[in-house]
Amino acid sequence: MIEDFDTSVFWDGKKTLTHNKLINIIVGNRGGGKSYGCKKIVIDNFINKHEQFGYIRRYKDDSKDSTSEFFKDIKLEYPDYEFKVEGNKFYMRLSPENDKQKWCEDDIIGYSFILSTANNKKSIPYPFITTLIFDEFLLDDGFQRYVPDEPLKLLSLYETIARPSTPHPRVVLFMLANAISVTNPYFLFWDLKMPTKQDKNGKWIWKHPSRPILVEDVRNEQFIENKRNSEFGQLVEGTKYADYSIDNKFLLDDDTFIQKKSGNCTFYFTMIYKGMKFGCWKNATEGLLYVSNDVDNTFPLVYSLTTKDHRPNTMLINNHATRFRTFIQNYKLGNVRFENMTIKNMCYEILKMSSL
Secondary structure, X not given: OOOOOOHHHOOOHHHHHOOOOOEEEEXXXXXXXXXXXXXXXXHHHHHHHOOEEEEEEOOHHHHHHHHHOOOOOOHHHOOOEEEEEEOOXXXXXXXXXXXXXXXXXXXXXXXXEEHHHHHHHOOOOOOOEEEEEEOOOOOOOOXXXXXXXXXXXXXXXXXHHHOOOOOOOOOXXXXXXXXXXXXXXXXXXXOOOOOOOEOOOOOEEXXXXXXXXXXXXXXXXXHHHHHHOOHHHHHHOOOHHHHHHOOOOOOOOOOOOEOOOOOOOEEEEEEEEOOEEEEEEEEOOXXXXXXXXXXXXXXXXXXXXXXXXXXXXXXXXOOOOHHHHHHHHHHHOOOEEEOOHHHHHHHHHHHHHOOO
């Protein structure tokens, strides 16, 4: 962190905490200070209350570099303290007069956790952890993959650390990511939405109607303007990457082919993918097929897209799946519409894995 940089343009997690939610999902511009803001929270908690934190990454390779460099960008804000990372432990202490003074257990501010191997830590207590940070919880369309049943694994790790229904203090979870895609395991698992209006603090926040979860869309206009006027902003101006990096638009999402079905549709078939049902509807007048969350449960033709989705009274996709093959052909011709972004992205996954 450059010493004279104005960090006031960064995301302020302490305002987010005023909403008192157990899980805080923070999605924002690259470089918008999401990780920085969480580091301030956990460092201040340690200084003022000697509370600890947990830092979660998906795989060991993710954790290696991010853990070793964890304090690099924020230590200048705490000139009276020194920091150290060793193994899976984070340390912090007031700078001692004697440089040879050894670090001790009381200097541990936090621990790192690897989600893919978290089951190995079920018997280890962490009685002083009150904050968890899951960094980069959304993946882009690259080589990495989500852990199978990832939301369940995260909940299992949370329960291991937080010990619900015991005297363990309340543990707040921050999940941080750049704007990649609204179609991801967590948004689907909890049926999450992106916010559409600001709260009294000027934050863009959506709260789940029945669960202690919020989703925040980080939009600091001064930060956006500063980034747009930088040399890098000029470099990417007018590109899709600028929409993502500067304006916080979801990188893998676009509105092409998203359209609500008309009233003149007839039901064509049901398909099941990742435990979710989608209805395919046909409009013969328009020459279009629509994919919707609306399903006619009385219609007998139900395709299961994977063996895991296969149940009695469903048909596993094969070369004889005539209507599904017609659906793919119409997709290639540009004759398929999707009622929302999640459906579109899920169908894109289906079409990529289909060999029909």
